[in-house]
Amino acid sequence: xxxxxxxxxxxxxxxxxxxxxxxxxxxxxxxxxxxxxxxxxxxxxxxxxxxxxxxxxxxxxxxxxxxxxxxxxxxxxxxxxxxxxxxxxxxxxxxxxxxxxxxxxxxxxxxxxxxxxxxxxxxxxxxxxxxxxxxxxxxxxxxxxxxxxxxxxxxxxxxxxxxxxxxxxxxxxxxxxxxxxxxxxxxxxxxxxxxxxxxxxxxxxxxxxxxxxxxxxxxxxxxxxxxxxxxxxxxxxxxxxxxxxxxxxxxxxxxxxxxxxxxxxxxxxxxxxxxxxxxxxxxxxxxxxxxxxxxxxxxxxxxxxxxxxxxxxxxxxxxxxxxxxxxxxxxxxxxxxxxxxxxxxxxxxxxxxxxxxxxxxxxxxxxxxxxxxxxxxxxxxxxxxxxxxxxxxxxxxxxxxxxxxxxxxxxxxxxxxxxxxxxxxxxxxxxxxxxxxxxxxxxxxxxxxxxxxxxxxxxxxxxxxxxxxxxxxxx
Amino acid sequence: xxxxxxxxxxxxxxxxxxxxxxxxxxxxxxxxxxxxxxxxxxxxxxxxxxxxxxxxxxxxxxxxxxxxxxxxxxxxxxxxxxxxxxxxxxxxxxxxxxxxxxx
Numbered sequence: 230x231x232x233x234x235x236x237x238x239x240x241x242x243x244x245x246x247x248x249x250x251x252x253x254x255x256x257x258x259x260x261x262x263x264x265x266x267x268x269x270x271x272x273x274x275x276x277x278x279x280x281x282x283x284x285x286x287x288x289x290x291x292x293x294x295x296x297x298x299x300x301x302x303x304x305x306x307x308x309x310x311x312x313x314x315x316x317x318x319x320x321x322x323x324x325x326x327x328x329x330x331x332x333x334x335x336x337x338x339x340x341x342x343x344x345x346x347x348x349x350x351x352x353x354x355x356x357x358x359x360x361x362x363x364x365x366x367x368x369x370x371x372x373x374x375x376x377x378x379x380x381x382x383x384x385x386x387x388x389x390x391x392x393x394x395x396x397x398x399x400x401x402x403x404x405x406x407x408x409x410x411x412x413x414x415x416x417x418x419x420x421x422x423x424x425x426x427x428x429x430x431x432x433x434x435x436x437x438x439x440x441x442x443x444x445x446x447x448x449x450x451x452x453x454x455x456x457x458x459x460x461x462x463x464x465x466x467x468x469x470x471x472x473x474x475x476x477x478x479x480x481x482x483x484x485x486x487x488x489x490x491x492x493x494x495x496x497x498x499x500x501x502x503x504x505x506x507x508x509x510x511x512x513x514x515x516x517x518x519x520x521x522x523x524x525x526x527x528x529x530x531x532x533x534x535x536x537x538x539x540x541x542x543x544x545x546x547x548x549x550x551x552x553x554x555x556x557x558x559x560x561x562x563x564x565x566x567x568x569x570x571x572x573x574x575x576x577x578x579x580x581x582x583x584x585x586x587x588x589x590x591x592x593x594x595x596x597x598x599x600x601x602x603x604x605x606x607x608x609x610x611x612x613x614x615x616x617x618x619x620x621x622x623x624x625x626x627x628x629x630x631x632x633x634x635x636x637x638x639x640x641x642x643x644x645x646x647x648x649x650x651x652x653x654x655x656x657x658x659x660x661x662x663x664x665x666x667x668x669x670x671x672x673x674x675x676x677x678x679x680x681x682x683x684x685x686x687x688x689x690x691x692x693x694x695x696x697x698x699x700x701x702x703x704x
Numbered sequence: 705x706x707x708x709x710x711x712x713x714x715x716x717x718x719x720x721x722x723x724x725x726x727x728x729x730x731x732x733x734x735x736x737x738x739x740x741x742x743x744x745x746x747x748x749x750x751x752x753x754x755x756x757x758x759x760x761x762x763x764x765x766x767x768x769x770x771x772x773x774x775x776x777x778x779x780x781x782x783x784x785x786x787x788x789x790x791x792x793x794x795x796x797x798x799x800x801x802x803x804x805x806x807x
Contacts, residue, residue: 288722288784289720291792292785292786384762385762385779493771494773497727497773497775498729499727500727501764503766520770551786551787608790608799609790609799609800610790614802676787678783678786679723679784679786
C-alpha cells in the first residue's frame with residue numbers, strides 16, 4: 230500500500246507501542262439515539278475493538294435542525310445509547326468518537342452532547358478526557374474565503390455569493406479524520422465533533438495506525454449506517470476490521486448477517502455515484518473492489534482505492550430562514566368535489582390571492598399559498614402518474630408562508646371559512662368540508678432552507694476547527 | 705413479454721443523496737431481468753429528465769452488473785426541505801418510475 234496515504238500521527242498515548250496488523254472499529258448503531266441491544270456493544274472488549282465510533286447526525290432530517298441548531302434526536306434516547314457506549318469503551322479501555330453531534334454538528338449540538346456525557350460521567354463514576362471539536366463557521370470567515378476565491382461550487386450549485394452567506398443562520402464545515410486523530414493523540418478518550426463526514430469517525434484510528442486509505446474509507450462508508458449493510462437493518466451495529474489488504478465487516482447482532490450483496494449495495498445508499506465518494510483529502514474509488522463471503526456472517530472486501538486530491542477541501546453546509554408557516558388540514562370526501570379537484574383548488578387559491586391583497590394589502594411577493602392534496606398527488610405532485618384518476622378521499626393541506634408567524638397565521642385564519650365552505654362553480658348550496666379539529670390552524674414556525682452546496686480550499690485539515698479539551702472527574 | 709418496472713424489479717427505492725440530489729436504486733433478481741432493464745427507458749437520460757423535470761445533461765445513470773442493479777441520480781427538482789419540496793427524504797419518488805415499460 231502507498232506509504233504516502235498513511236497518517237503518521239503518533240497514537241502511542243492511546244495504544245502504547247502496539248502496531249496492530251488488524252484495526253477493528255465497532256459501530257454500535259447508525260445514529261446515536263437510534264437504539265441497539267445492550268449486549269452488542271458490551272462485546273467491544275471480547276471482539277478486540279480499538280475504538281467505538283458513532284454518528285450523531287446528518288443533513289437527512291432537513292434544514293430545520295441546522296437552521297435552528299436544535300437536535301432531531303430525543304435527549305433521553307441519546308443519553309441511553311451514550312451511557313452504554315461510554316461504559317463499554319471504559320470497560321475495554323478504548324476511546325469513543327461521536328460525530329456530527331446534535332444532528333447538524335453546530336457548536337450548540339456539540340455542547341448538548343457534552344452536557345449529556347458530563348451527566349453520564351458523574352452518574353457512572355467515569356473519568357473521561359473529552360475533546361470537543363467545533364466546526365461552526367462564521368459568516369465573516371466564509372466571506373473571507375469567498376473574497377479570496379477559495380470557494381468551489383459543487384454540482385448542481387451556482388457560484389456562491391456574499392448575500393447567500395450573509396443570509397445563513399448557521400454554517401458548519403464538514404471535518405475530516407485529521408482533527409479527530411489529533412485529539413486522540415493528545416490523550417482524549419471521548420471525542421465529540423461538530424459536523425464531520427460520516428466516514429471520518431470510523432476512518433480516524435485505522436488511518437492513524439497505518440491501514441491503507443482505500444479500504445479504510447470504503448469500509449467506513451459501508452459501516453457508517455451500522456446495521457444497514459446487513460440483512461437485518463434494524464439489528465443495531467457492525468464490527469469493521471481493517472488490515473493491509475482490505476477490510477472485513479460483520480454484524481454485531483446474532484440475528485443478522487452480511488452478504489456480498491448487502492454490503493456492496495450499501496455503497497449505493499444515499500450516494501449519487503455508487504463508485505466514487507469525495508472526502509476532504511481525496512476521492513474513494515470502489516470500481517475495482519471485490520466482495521466475497523468470508524464465513525456465514527462476514528464479508529471480505531479488497532481492491533478499493535483512494536485518490537489523493539491536489540487540493541484539500543472542506544465542504545460547507547448552511548441553512549437560511551425562509552419565512553414562517555401556518556397550515557390547515559381539511560378532509561375532502563364529496564365525490565363531486567373530488568371529481569373536479571383541480572378546478573376546486575384553483576378556484577380557492579385564486580379567490581384567496583385576490584382577496585388577500587384587498588384585506589391585508591399584501592403583494593404576491595409577500596406571501597405564498599399552497600394546497601397539497603394527500604391521497605391524490607400530494608407526494609409526487611406534477612409527476613404523479615395516476616393524476617387523472619379521481620381519488621376517494623383527500624387530505625388537503627393548506628400552507629400559508631409569510632415573512633413572520635403572525636402574518637402566516639392571519640392568512641390561514643382568513644382562508645379558514647373559504648376552505649370550509651368553498652362551493653364548486655355553478656353550485657348554489659353552501660357545502661362544508663371536514664376540518665381536522667379545533668383550532669383549525671397549526672403554526673409550523675420558521676422554515677429554513679439549505680443554501681450552501683460548496684467547499685472551501687484550506688491549507689491544513691484543522692484550519693477551520695477548534696478543539697477544547699476537558700477532564701471530567703467524578704466528584 | 706412486456707411488463708412494467710414495478711413488476712420486473714426485486715426492489716426499487718429512492719432517497720436523498722445529500723440535500724441537493726435524488727437517487728433511485730433498482731435491484732433485479734437475475735442477469736436476464738438486469739439486461740432487460742438496462743435496455744429499457746430507465747437508462748435513457750431524456751426519459752429520466754422528463755419524468756423528474758430536470759435537465760437531461762444533469763442525469764447520471766450507472767449500471768452495476770455485479771449487483772444486477774441500475775442506479776439513477778438527478779439533481780433534486782426542489783432542494784430538500786425547501787418551500788415546494790413534497791418528500792423530505794425523497795423516499796417515495798421512485799414510484800414515478802414503476803410504470804416504465806420493460807420489454
